[in-house]
Amino acid sequence: MAIIENWLPPSRDNWETLCYIWQFFPVVTAIQWVLDWYPQGKTSTESRFNIPGKIGWATMESAGFMGLVYIMLTLPQELGIKELPWGNWTMAGCFVIHYLYRAIVSPLFLNPSMSPIHPLVWIFAFAFQICNAISIGGWLAGYGPTTDNDWAGRYWTMEIGLVIWAWGLLGNMFHDDDLREIRRTADRKQRKEAEKQGKSPEGVDKIYMLPKNGLFQYVLYAHYFCEWIEWAGWWMVGGWNCHPARSFLLNEISTMLPRALQGKRWYEKKFGKDKVGSRKAVIPGLV
Template identity: 80%
Template sequence: MAIVQNWMPPSRENWELICRIWQYFPVITTIQWILDWYPQGKTSTDSRFNIPGKIAWATMEMAGFITLLYIMFTLPSELGIKELPWGNWTMAGCFTIHYTYRAILSPLFLNPSMSPIHPLVWTLAFLFQVFNSTSIGGWLAGYGPTTVHEWAGRFWIMEIGLVIWAWGLLGNMFHDDDLREIRRATDRKQRKEAEKLGKPPESIHKVYMIPKNGLFQYVLYAHYLCEWIEWAGFWIVGGWNCHPARAFLVNEIATMLPRALQGKRWYIKKFGKEKVGNRKAVIPGVL
């Protein structure tokens, strides 16, 4: 059942239009190279319009896999496709696993706290998810490969891609948890002190330290790097001609790279250049 006729799920003409527009997303991110204002996370600002961090993150990120799954379950019947090949569902599964972790487990169950997010950031992130999942979902649900024969002969390449995707996801989880442990340790310490003094513990949503484990020894945004590796593997699974997966990787790098460089400036300002040391922003030994 269509939510918006010819748009959700999209007709081929509208899907191709969305894909063309989506390829120009890096142009929008150029403003991040000019402005350091980014009201989210460690650089969040006080605003009466702010959305609580956990709620904002969950709602803006869930739009991705919900949209993709909706398209996967509705578009094929509209196109007269009885069954999608297993390769399509494999990629849809990878996408859904990642965003189940990122949109549900991470903010709602694993993160001890999250800084508030400005509605502008929430809106842009929500639109990112909708455009991206519509682009990928349309390709997987009928506008890309529709028979198992189109995946034939690529099994070993797909296996390599899946291994890269899995290692990227595990690396992302590992480094995310290292960041969480900073706040968990602070929370444990503050609770003990508060208990001794008979006072309620202080908020930890603005507690930051320089992470040091894993790839954090070399870069400040190791979780970004691992996510790029993850989606590079996803593109390999889909193949060189899977332009939605390619656009996803390019657009992630386009928006996360300036954010990482901005974050490095923030770390240097807060902790000093000596404590940051030789760590790069996101690519070891390079950038």
Template identity: 75%
Template sequence: MALIQNWLPPSRENWELICWIWQFFPLVTTAQWLIDWYPQGKTSNDSRLNLPGKWAWATMEAPGFLTLLYIMFALPKEQGIVELPWGNWTMAGLFTIHYIYRALLAPLVLNPSMSPIHPLVWLLAVCFQLMNSISIGGWLAGYGPTTVYDWAGRLYIMEIGLVVWGWGLLANIYHDDDLREIRRAADRKQRREAEKSGKPPEKVDKVYMMPKNGLFQYVLYAHYFCEWIEWAGFWMVGGWNCTPARSFLLNEIATMLPRALQGRRWYVEKFGKDKVGNRKAVIPGLL
């Protein structure tokens, strides 16, 4: 049963339209190169409209994998496809694993705190997730490969892509946890001081320090870089002609690169140029 006729799941015509439009998303991100206003995370500001960080993050990221899974089960029925090949489900699994971690485990279980998020950021993120998941989901659920023969002869490159994806995910989690430890350490300190003074502990959602482990020795946004590696591996699994996977990677870079450059300026302003040193924003030795 379609949730929205011809859109969820999408008809081929609408899916092709979404994929075509989605390739131009980097044009939308040009605003990030012109202004530093980005009310989320380190650069969040006080606003009566702000949403609680943890639940805002979860609800703006989760629609992606939920939509993709819905399309994976609904579209084949409309197309008369009895069974999707294992390669399709492998890619759907990679996407889902990432976002179960990113959308649910990270904000709701692992992160000790998160800065508030402005509703505009929340809305744009939801739109990103829906466009991306419809693009990838349509390709995986009927408009891309539909038989095992479509994956024939690609096992070797798929294995390499899976390894790249796996190491990218693990490195992403490692560097995320290094950032979490900053908050956890601050929270432990606040609780010890609160026990001594008898006062309630202060919040740590706006506590920031210079990360220093792993690739953070060379860049300030190592977790971004690792996520790009992860989705480059995803694209390899789908094949160089998998336009939705390619668009996903390029759109992530277009969104996150100006954010990282802006974040480096924030680090220099807060901690000083000497302390930041030669560390780049996101790509070791380059940017």
């Protein structure tokens, strides 16, 4: 049963149209190069319409992997495909693992606190996830490879791609946790002070410090860089002609790069250029 007729799951024509349009998403993100307003995370703003950080993040990020899984389970039946190749499920599994961590485990169980999210950010992120799910899901569920023979002859590139994906994911998790430790340390200190004063501890939504471990010695957004490595490896698994994986990587870079540069300006303003030092925004030694 389709959730949205001809879209979830997508018809062939709709899928091809969306994939064509989706490759031009970087044009949309170009506004971030001239607009510093991004009401989320460390640059969140006060608004009565704000969505609580944890709930907002979990709901907007979950749309991607849930949409992809739904398409993988329904589209093959519509197309008369009895069984999808193992390579398709491998890529889908990698995608789901990443977003289970990013959308569920990280915000709801690991993060001590998260700043509120403006509804506009939520809407755009939710739309990004849905479009990405349709693009990737359609390719994996029947409009891309449909037999094991379609994966034959490139197993070694798939293996290398999976290794790169795994190291990127682990790097992303490591640097995410380094940022969390800043919040956890502040939370422990705040709770200790509250206990001494006999008061209830308050939240730590706006505690920020310069991260220093791992690649944070060289860039301020090491978790972004590791995520790009992760999805570059994932694209390698799918192959050079896997245009949904290519679009996903390029679309992520196009929206996260200006955000990282904006974040570097924020760090320099808050802590001073001397403390930020020679660290780049996101790519060691380059940007």
